[in-house]
């Protein structure tokens with residue numbers, strides 16, 4: 001029996017995706033470096049399914065219909081290269097390699113070039129949705145060889161999450177487009193997660209609310225304009241208790257956040273491309289700061305006051321509405337930064353991204369799925385060349401009456417010394433973006449003073465330089 005498609009890598013994502021594709025009527029071959037994983041998979045979850053287990057790469061390759069379609073779901077980085085190296089000699093021209101891992105987009109460019117040298121076709125496929133998404137329907141962002149994509153489109157569309165707007169998968173552009181969009185997705189994810197954590201902190205520490213009260217608020221918020229997967233799971237996870245101690249899990253989880261690097265890549269890439277994504281970079285730094293637990297404990301003993309007031313003086317219900325508006329504003333501005341990055345990258349790397357389509361496939365299946373993505377889709381349908389959502393009237397209408405709530409929350413929370421790296425940087429981002437004049441004139445003067453870097457003037461065309469020390473003496477004399 002020839003399989004329609006093969007999956008390499010039987011950890012959480014690969015095994016779930018294999019089962020998902022099989023459930024749509026396909027025969028799927030599977031292979032994993034360590035045989036035990038494959039054995040367990042076929043004994044347990046894959047029992048009775050049209051799943052072909054293989055225990056050597058050559059058997060795996062031989063079990064596939066030609067042209068072969070192979071999804072790699074192995075650890076990103078070197079393991080992916082190793083697996084590609086091992087597969088190349090076994091494949092025929094025209095076969096299709098699909099990297100479904102969280103590859104760094106520049107690695108994808110390199111791998112495409114390498115695959116092409118051997119006459120292979122390559123798709124960089126960003127997959128989001130975690131284990132459950134992979135099993136029931138993820139959001140998938142494809143880039144690379146378009147003809148190859150069209151040959152796997154039907155399988156991917158059947159396996160993808162579905163919304164009222166169709167399956168959450170699309171071909172987004174040449175080369176590394178799919179993995180670039182997935183990386184940016186993860187950057188946005190970092191920032192929204194941190195924004196939610198900060199709002200939780202305001203409720204828990206600032207307002208001294210109990211966990212069930214906070215849970216109720218998140219559940220309530222999820223029914224409205226904040227409706228999203230991350231708000232939904234926060235509402236759910238808050239209610240979970242530890243079976244051993246009976247305490248709420250969130251109260252016993254160590255406050256050290258880990259990461260695998262996609263937020264860092266987004267930040268580094270935004271710096272390279274010159275796009276402001278302060279909320280994303282602050283979210284990465286917030287995780288890094290959290291990891292310095294021992295130091296924080298020591299510093300808190302040296303600096304923390306015991307008598308920090310709480311926010312209880314504030315009218316609770318009214319303040320919670322303000323908090324909701326603040327989080328909504330932050331969420332919109334975080335997506336805006338991500339979309340701006342995509343717009344610039346699309347020009348730089350000639351992806352030709354359709355950002356309405358990106359918004360559409362993010363509406364379901366992925367970790368950052370949210371009701372507001374429909375508005376982003378509409379924004380880009382109205383103007384596909386929009387450089388940043390901040391230039392869309394639709395977007396401005398959504399934030400303009402809410403920015404004051406974000407400001408109020410920050411001012412109040414600062415009085416009680418709650419750190420808000422993402423909420424604060426998001427407010428600074430919009431406060432800066434909406435200022436016709438910024439103090440960059442001082443920066444330019446300083447640069448010209450010490451480095452003769454020149455400056456432009458507001459009142460005339462041209463490039464200027466001033467002998468600042470001489471002029472300062474003359475001006476003072």
Ligand SMILES: NC(=O)c1ccc[n+]([C@@H]2O[C@H](COP(=O)([O-])OP(=O)(O)OC[C@H]3O[C@@H](n4cnc5c(N)ncnc54)[C@H](OP(=O)(O)O)[C@@H]3O)[C@@H](O)[C@H]2O)c1
Nearest residue numbers: 009010011012013014033034073074075076079101102130
């Ligand atoms: N987990 C998620 O929520 C999620 C979401 C989106 C995307 N992804 C991406 O999807 C991919 C798979 O993720 P995962 O969480 O299922 O697994 P993972 O922990 O990232 O990787 C484990 C898999 O990689 C294989 N592997 C590791 N080193 C290898 C090597 N040198 N040669 C060959 N195979 C090697 C392992 O095989 P052995 O069993 O032999 O060790 C196993 O099959 C990753 O790229 C990940 O970034 C994950």
